[in-house]
Every structure is written in C-alpha cells, then in structure tokens.
Amino acid sequence: MSLRRARRLAAALLATVLLPSAGVAEAQTATAGAASAASTTVQPRRLIGCRAAGPSFRTSGWRGRRSVALTFDDGPGPHTGPMLDVLRRLRAPATFFVVGSQVRGREWLLRRQLREGHAIGNHTFGHVNVAGGGYSQMASTQGAIRRATGYTPCVFRFPYGSAGRGGIFQARALGMLSIQWDVDPRDWTRPGSGAVYSRVVSAVRPGSIVVMHDAGGNRAGTIAALPAIVATLRRRGYRLVTVPQLLLLAPRYG
16 A cells, blocks of 8 residues: 555544544533523522501502502402403503411412512401511411412501501511502492592592502402503503502512
C-alpha cells in the first residue's frame, strides 16, 4: 500500500470516529443549556395573603383617589358562582367576606375568586355578633379559608355591622383590619335591582366601600344590578379595586 493511500485511509477512519462524537457533544451541550435555562426560569409567585397596615378600623379609603371597592358578604353560597360570572364578564374586581361555615363543599369558589383577581376577607365562622370579641370565630374562619386556598385574609368584617373595640383588637391580633362601609344599598331586603343600582351610584364617593351580599338569601336583584352599577361608576371616572388595593395593603407571596 502506498504511503498516500495509507494516509487517505487513516483520514477516513478518523472522520468516522470523530463526527458522531462531535454530534453527541453538540447534543450534550444543547441539553445542558436547556437544563441551565430551566433551572433559572422564574416560577410564578403564589399569592398567600396581604399585610394589615394603618388604622385598625376603616369605613372607606383615601378620598383623593377615584377608586371604589365593591364588597360582598355571607358567602360562598348558591348565588356566588353567577355573581362571579357577571364580575368576570365586566372585568370588575371585588372583595368577598366569607363565612367560615359556608366554605366546606364550596372551596372551589374561593379558589376561583382568587384566580379571577378578587380578594377574600373574614366574616366570622357562624355569622355571629363579635363586637365584644370572638377570637375563635375569627381564627376558625382564617383556618377554613387557608385550608381551602392557601390564602390568609388581612381584612375582617363584623356581621350586622356591629363593631366593637374588643373585636377590633382581636382581629388585628390575627393580622386583620376591620372593614365596614360607607355605602349600603340594603340589598338584603331585596328591594329590586333598580333600587340597588340607584342607592349605590347616588351615594358613592372617591374611596367608598360598598357593601352587598352574595349569599344569605336570594341575590338575583343584586346580580342584575351589577352591570349598570359598574358601567355608571366607570363612566364617572371611578376605578374598581379590591379592599386591599383601596387601602394600599401590600400583598404577601409564598
């Protein structure tokens, strides 16, 4: 065999060895790069609550900002789902003050509320008067909401609007501000959607907190009034926000 032919044969053998190795090396490099990129991908943060700050008892937000918080008490219940459907269609956030005894079997509604941008508040476990104090009522509801959603509320509302120093102190000890309202259309009396609408829009001011209900009775009138309420408030330059947003309470992520 000539020297030239031997060299050509050696070169061919070397190529058959090195080329596959190069392909494997490129594949390994690409795999390593993908793994590195995956390891540095920022996972979405999960909302786990908010931080109570400022005065412990509030009936409204700052009057210098044209923001309004719509709130709904006593749920979750049979009308909570249809109410969420309307709010989603309107792209209107709200705050739902939850009764702890209502949570079991309806956990998915609370998870939906958070998923769709609403806030959740505490409204005692049995919808009882805790003006003088009711730590177990508040704590039990915190636990029910946390187990259902992983979220711990930082806002509390007294049933019947019966607030008292003892209850306010205990709510704050559990990390919650006590939230009442300055606009009440008394929708629980079922006055009809027209009355609910007119009572809300005639009383709202910058920083208002509006109380309505998503459970505790037939809430069809409240649901029917929502599109006109939202449209009128927006036409007047109001921005709809949750109570934590209205009060500038920092969210907590985990």
